[in-house]
Amino acid sequence: MSTLEIPPPPRRPARARIARALFERSVAGLERLEVIAPDGRPLRRQPGAPRMEIRSDAFFHRLAASGKIGFGEAYVAAEWAADDLAGVLSAFAERLSHLVPRPLQRLRRIYEPLQPRVERNTPAGARANIARHYDLSNDLFAAFLDETMTYSCAVFEPGDSLADAQRRKYDAICDLAGVGEGDHVLEIGTGWGGMAMHAAATRGCRVTSITISREQKQLAEQRVRAAGLERRVEILLCDYRQLYGRFDKIVSIEMFEAVGEEYWPEYFAVCDRLLAPGGRMALQTITMPDDRYRASRRSYTWVHKYIFPGGLIPSERAIARALERGSRLRVSSATEIGHHYPATLRAWRERFLARFDEVRGLGFDETFRRTWEYYLASCEAGFRHGAIGDVQLMLERR
Ligand SMILES: C[S@@+](CC[C@H](N)C(=O)[O-])C[C@H]1O[C@@H](n2cnc3c(N)ncnc32)[C@H](O)[C@@H]1O
Numbered sequence: 001m002s003t004l005e006i007p008p009p010p011r012r013p014a015r016a017r018i019a020r021a022l023f024e025r026s027v028a029g030l031e032r033l034e035v036i037a038p039d040g041r042p043l044r045r046q047p048g049a050p051r052m053e054i055r056s057d058a059f060f061h062r063l064a065a066s067g068k069i070g071f072g073e074a075y076v077a078a079e080w081a082a083d084d085l086a087g088v089l090s091a092f093a094e095r096l097s098h099l100v101p102r103p104l105q106r107l108r109r110i111y112e113p114l115q116p117r118v119e120r121n122t123p124a125g126a127r128a129n130i131a132r133h134y135d136l137s138n139d140l141f142a143a144f145l146d147e148t149m150t151y152s153c154a155v156f157e158p159g160d161s162l163a164d165a166q167r168r169k170y171d172a173i174c175d176l177a178g179v180g181e182g183d184h185v186l187e188i189g190t191g192w193g194g195m196a197m198h199a200a201a202t203r204g205c206r207v208t209s210i211t212i213s214r215e216q217k218q219l220a221e222q223r224v225r226a227a228g229l230e231r232r233v234e235i236l237l238c239d240y241r242q243l244y245g246r247f248d249k250i251v252s253i254e255m256f257e258a259v260g261e262e263y264w265p266e267y268f269a270v271c272d273r274l275l276a277p278g279g280r281m282a283l284q285t286i287t288m289p290d291d292r293y294r295a296s297r298r299s300y301t302w303v304h305k306y307i308f309p310g311g312l313i314p315s316e317r318a319i320a321r322a323l324e325r326g327s328r329l330r331v332s333s334a335t336e337i338g339h340h341y342p343a344t345l346r347a348w349r350e351r352f353l354a355r356f357d358e359v360r361g362l363g364f365d366e367t368f369r370r371t372w373e374y375y376l377a378s379c380e381a382g383f384r385h386g387a388i389g390d391v392q393l394m395l396e397r398r
Pocket of ligand 1: 126130134149150151152188189190191192194195210211212213216238239240241252253254255258259
């Protein structure tokens with residue numbers, strides 16, 4: 001089932017030598033990292049720190065050919081290994097902007113790949129992008145998510161299981177939107193129905209929830225029926241741009257990252273059109289600081305190539321600008337919850353690795369295992385260092 005393949009890197013010895021020199025210079029400045037060269041020599045010695053072991057010179061060829069994308073590809077191709085992958089990636093995340101020397105950073109536009117046009121989030125493009133991730137297999141996601149099947153940042157209190165923390169997050173989102181008895185709530189981005197079911201069961205509301213993943217719709221509907229909530233929760237296979245109606249409240253959890261910058265004002269215009277007078281919206285989204293967002297908004301990264309085609313993480317300022325351009329909605333409160341993401345991601349990664357034999361039985365191979373291990377660990381590293389955050393916003397009409 002997994003069709004991922006990492007071909008060998010192009011061999012250009014002179015460039016690989018330059019890449020190696022730049023890499024050695026960068027790691028010399030990193031804190032809490034031990035790095036071992038392919039010949040077993042330490043490039044940076046720091047006993048007790050997370051250890052990166054470069055196993056093949058192919059690593060430097062990949063760095064030379066495709067920079068940070070090559071760094072991830074080399075992990076997947078087993079050209080380097082780590083005793084604590086998230087720890088190693090955290091050490092790099094800390095100095096992300098210094099890894100590439102300044103003069104080369106200015107030339108980034110020339111040498112960095114751009115998003116392929118087919119990955120733009122037109123309605124057809126969005127369907128294809130979402131299918132590549134969410135239609136992989138419901139059983140794959142069930143293997144590593146908790147029983148609520150929630151695929152977004154949880155909010156932990158001491159003693160919480162992952163499922164408790166996901167329900168706590170759902171409650172916070174319901175409170176933010178002011179969801180109450182008798183409300184008709186729109187959810188944009190169903191996942192597998194966890195939020196819709198929780199809101200209907202605990203708040204006495206009706207929920208219409210939309211997704212553009214066929215697999216998700218099928219399983220979410222099954223779960224709604226199994227919970228006896230089919231009269232309160234409907235799941236539609238529908239792009240947000242194609243929805244009509246009037247809703248008392250809107251909630252959307254970590255779906256905005258799939259919208260794409262060119263569609264942000266339209267997304268908010270749609271929310272404004274669908275929201276009843278006096279209604280409120282709760283939006284949870286991953287964010288990054290505005291300077292990083294501006295520097296990287298056109299970058300095509302490893303995560304785009306292998307995990308989330310068409311994805312783009314906004315900054316809170318960029319969200320505020322898009323709200324102003326597309327709607328009468330404005331941010332009336334913001335709660336940062338990104339510090340809960342490392343624990344969420346770690347729980348997913350531990351479950352994914354522990355249950356990989358089952359996942360292998362679904363048809364996913366070793367390349368897939370390393371790809372998803374790298375994905376979950378690199379996100380954890382990003383959140384640990386505040387390179388990315390996660391925010392719950394309350395949106396109201398001015
Ligand atoms: C990261 S998942 C989050 C799911 C869920 N909210 C949760 O917290 O578990 C993103 C969701 O957004 C949905 N989505 C992405 N693009 C969409 C679009 N254009 N229209 C409607 N739903 C979309 C996906 O199908 C998926 O269900």
